[in-house]
Amino acid sequence: MCGIIGYTGGSQVLPKLFCGLESLEYRGYDSAGIAFYDTKAGMLCLKEKGRVSEIRTLAAGYERDMGRKIDAHCGIGHTRWATHGKPSDLNSHPHCTSDVSLVHNGIIENYAALREELSRRGYRFLSETDTEAAANLIDYYYKQTEDPISAIRAAIREIRGSYAFGILFHDRPSMIYAVRKDSPLILASGEDGNYIASDIPAILKYTDQYYRLEEGEIATVSPALITVYRDGGASFTPEYEKITWSVDAAEKEGFPHFMLKEIHEEPRAVRDTLSSVLSSDIEAFFAENEFDTINIVACGTAMHAGLIGKFMTEKLARIPVNVYIASEFRYQDPILGSRDLVILISQSGETADTIAALRLAKERGAHTLAVVNVIGSTVAREADRMILTLAGPEISVASTKAYSSQITVMYVISIKLAELRGRLSPGEANALLEELGSKVPAAIEEVIGQKEKIRLLAGEFLQCPSVFFIGRGLDCLLASEGSLKLKEITYIHSEAYAAGEMKHGTISLITDGTPVIALATDKKLFEKTLSNIKEVKTRGAKVILVCPDADHADPSVCDFRIGLPALNESYAPFTAIAALQLLAYYTAVLRGCDVDRPRNLAKSVTVE
Ligand code: F6R
Helix, strand or coil, X not given: CCEEEEEEECCCHHHHHHHHHHXXXXXXXXXXXXXXXXXCCEEEEEXXXXXXXXXXXXXXXXXXXXXXXXXXXXXXXXXXXXXCCCCCCCCCCCEECCCEEEEEECCECCHHHXXXXXXXXXXXXXXXXXXXXXXXXXXXHHHHHCCHHHHHHHHHHHCCECEEEEEEECCCCXXXXXXXXXXXXXXXXXXXXXXXXXXXHHCCCCCCEEEECCCCCEEEECCCCEEEECCCCCEECCCXXXXXXXXXXXXXXXXXXXXXXXXXXXXXXXXXXXXXXXCCCHHHHHHHCCCCEEEEEECHHHHHHHHHHHHHHHHHHCCCEEEEEHHHHHHHCCCCCCCEEEEEEECCCCCHHHHHHHHHHHHCCCEEEEEECCCCCHHHHHCCEEEECCCCCCCCCCCCHHHHHHHHHHHHHHHHHHHHCCCCCHHHHHHHHHHHHCHHHHHHHHHHCCHHHHHHHHHHHCCCCEEEEEECCHHHHHHHHHHHHHHHHHCCEEEEEEHHHHHHCHHHHCCCCCEEEEECCCHHHHHHHHHHHHHHHCCCCEEEEEEECHHHCCHHHCCEEEEECCCCHHHHHXXXXXXXXXXXXXXXXXXXXXXXXXXXXXXXXXXX
């Protein structure tokens, strides 16, 4: 949620801020702003409701008016996903006081009390944001102490909630200060200066050396030096880690959108993730531990991947698995102890509800296993164990290759557990894994090869107010993910239903021309699903059938067909989801939607 970039060094700061912010726009994009120290004019702040491109225009206008180029070497920038206060110029970050400019990711929970107290001390508030309270509080303590570190330390003692702050003190024109709690922030060291950022893509073009700031650490960033201060006084120069992503991986490589590029990367993501999980010690972990319960906790698409994990583990290993929506986990007061396992699935590893669930599971003594895509993320670091999905950076807000990678891990866990329980022989387990590594990626490629046909089909949805996805068994779980993908990027209302459940109420919504996407990948369930398809078809539904051998499907049951390659039925989610993602993608494109940055959403949901 929201993106932060800061740079101080020998180069001009504006290109660095714009470039960093543009690569972070997937984290939030309803407003943007920058604050920087211009060598002639002093501290300047440009911010506005809208995209980063509009701040570029603002800066160009400023230069035109002044009849000169901005000359600045130190600054901070922010791209916002509004939480407190609607997207507006005034609510945009940075928030600037007389002495301090500040950008913030996260939520300050006690902002109302802080505002009240600061108002009593004479501060005037210009915005509706929680962030302005932090800027004023730090300003207040800076005026008392004249020392940035002491001011930040005093302020964070009073602030409750989550934050990553990038701060400029106006009388220290080449310094950036940073601190974080429950919201990620990295420091990075480059040849021509140093950086702060909320995420790696922002600095990837400039350096591959970074340090993940720990909770409560305060950093001072000068052109030549980064110093980190721990509570209690000790300070040190961080030891940097090397970023292993390539710049190309974080760029579109000729695709019109990240989403399309990321769907094309699914075969590779599945292969790489399979190697990652097979080379982990997961088998030994399960062999050494007998669990009373296995629980999977996640949000959104990651939770849908968890549902596949439950289905397959129960099917192959005959072990019951619970799946929880992370934001509901704590309210269910889960019964957990030292003989229980909680698996957290998260692409970003920074989803606030998933982190809260992880902490609750640990508090109750459960074993925790993270399935994450970002090494060094909060979930990755705090869980007892980690399996890394190797999807690579996922930039488009709609998750695609991360889902394929997450279900890859789910399949391996289910196969390994089944083998350990003697429900699969080593030969059978190996055959399944072999198929996952070779046939599945090839089958996904085949589906992607049908993208032109799927693009033409997408035209069928353009004017529809509502779409239904139906299926049985695994297809019912896939329907939920297909429906989520469609609604989040096309803004068409859609619902996923167990095919047999429609007639218990929802079928009343089927009228002439209502699109129903029927998933029928399991031969054993085909006849029954077919009956349900006929039920909606006779009520006027326009049916799009997604199944293997679609060419042989009775033409009277469907209006359109998407054929899936022949594959072990258990692996159908890999191919069917690629088809549904492409359908959602092309529908969004045809409707003129901002595919990679759908409205009201952000890539990483770091607020509860
Ligand atoms: C949907 C989507 C979201 C995420 C969810 C969890 O396309 O991307 O539903 O899956 O916000 O995010 P992570 O996996 O980062 O915890």
